[in-house]
Amino acid sequence: MEEYLMPKQSKVKKFFRPLSVKVLCVILAAFVAAVSILSFKLYENHNKTVEANTTISETNDALKQINEELEGLKGELEKIKNEKATLEGELKTSKSEKEKLEKKIKELEKKLSKYEKKETSEKKSEKLSNETKKYPSIKVPIKNNGKKVCYLTFDDGPSKNTLKIIDILDAYGIKATFFVTCTGKTEYIKNIQKSGNAIGLHTASHNYSKIYKSEKAYFADLNSVSAAVEKYAGIKSTIIRFPGGSSNSISKNYSKNLMKKLAKSVEKKGYDYFDWNVDSGDASKARPTASYIMSRMKSAVGSQDKICVLMHDSAAKTGTVDALPQMIEWLVSKGYRFEVLTNESPTFHHGIS
Numbered sequence: 339m340e341e342y343l344m345p346k347q348s349k350v351k352k353f354f355r356p357l358s359v360k361v362l363c364v365i366l367a368a369f370v371a372a373v374s375i376l377s378f379k380l381y382e383n384h385n386k387t388v389e390a391n392t393t394i395s396e397t398n399d400a401l402k403q404i405n406e407e408l409e410g411l412k413g414e415l416e417k418i419k420n421e422k423a424t425l426e427g428e429l430k431t432s433k434s435e436k437e438k439l440e441k442k443i444k445e446l447e448k449k450l451s452k453y454e455k456k457e458t459s460e461k462k463s464e465k466l467s468n469e470t471k472k473y474p475s476i477k478v479p480i481k482n483n484g485k486k487v488c489y490l491t492f493d494d495g496p497s498k499n500t501l502k503i504i505d506i507l508d509a510y511g512i513k514a515t516f517f518v519t520c521t522g523k524t525e526y527i528k529n530i531q532k533s534g535n536a537i538g539l540h541t542a543s544h545n546y547s548k549i550y551k552s553e554k555a556y557f558a559d560l561n562s563v564s565a566a567v568e569k570y571a572g573i574k575s576t577i578i579r580f581p582g583g584s585s586n587s588i589s590k591n592y593s594k595n596l597m598k599k600l601a602k603s604v605e606k607k608g609y610d611y612f613d614w615n616v617d618s619g620d621a622s623k624a625r626p627t628a629s630y631i632m633s634r635m636k637s638a639v640g641s642q643d644k645i646c647v648l649m650h651d652s653a654a655k656t657g658t659v660d661a662l663p664q665m666i667e668w669l670v671s672k673g674y675r676f677e678v679l680t681n682e683s684p685t686f687h688h689g690i691s
């Protein structure tokens with residue numbers, strides 16, 4: 339056994355014999371060094387891994403925080419959207435309420451305007467009745483059966499003055515004749531008729547260049563005012579007054595000898611035309627005063643028994659309204675009674691040259 343082992347031991351010895359202990363030490367040292375370096379490298383890598391893991395973890399935390407914030411913002415966005423929808427709904431409601439209110443305001447404004455109109459007309463009639471109380475200063479009804487007759491005539495209306503004139507005539511219990519147009523308050527034709535005053539035709543437009551262009555043009559305009567009288571008064575008037583009178587020279591500018599032709603043709607058609615023999619002068623100025631009108635009228639009356647007085651009830655002639663009561667009273671003092679013009683009345687023609 340020993341013999342058997344021996345040779346083996348000697349084989350190992352033999353194997354290590356050539357290597358010195360020093361060389362072994364060097365190899366060992368090199369091995370230790372290699373292991374140390376490897377360990378250090380491993381340690382270093384481990385540290386780096388730990389460090390990287392820490393960074394990832396931190397990044398994950400940050401990401402988580404961002405996500406949370408994002409969730410929060412989404413929630414706020416949702417809230418804002420809801421609020422917007424609510425506000426839009428409220429806006430729609432406000433709009434419809436605004437429309438309702440505007441409609442109501444318009445209705446109220448209409449009512450107010452109606453009320454104001456009513457109030458104004460009531461005030462006017464009150465004022466008028468107060469004015470009417472100032473006259474007459476003579477005894478009415480006027481009792482006069484003498485031969486002197488006065489036909490008071492008013493041209494170019496109706497206007498707001500027509501109603502005042504009717505009131506004055508009523509206060510004296512007398513009647514006049516209105517040669518109407520359609521240039522102002524045409525509907526007051528009804529008031530003239532109701533008050534028992536007479537209505538004559540004076541053309542619808544009172545436009546010289548239009549009515550005196552030809553016979554045809556004149557009658558077309560006359561028919562128009564005649565239709566208005568039928569509409570508002572329910573009568574067909576057969577008395578007329580030519581604008582400017584039958585002796586007017588203006589018509590010559592538009593058609594020669596027209597007035598002569600018209601004077602004949604109106605009578606053929608069943609009309610009677612009336613000029614005047616007393617001019618109140620209220621058309622000679624834009625706004626004549628009452629005293630001017632009185633003075634003009636007095637001198638025009640003279641000693642005539644039958645007088646047809648020309649006056650105007652157009653809107654600008656407030657002086658005519660002011661003059662009327664004293665004019666009536668002066669004429670009464672001179673022995674005149676008052677009549678309306680009819681187809682049976684005396685003729686008042688200027689004579690056409």
Ligand SMILES: [Zn+2]
Nearest residue numbers: 493494581582
């Ligand atoms: Zn006239």
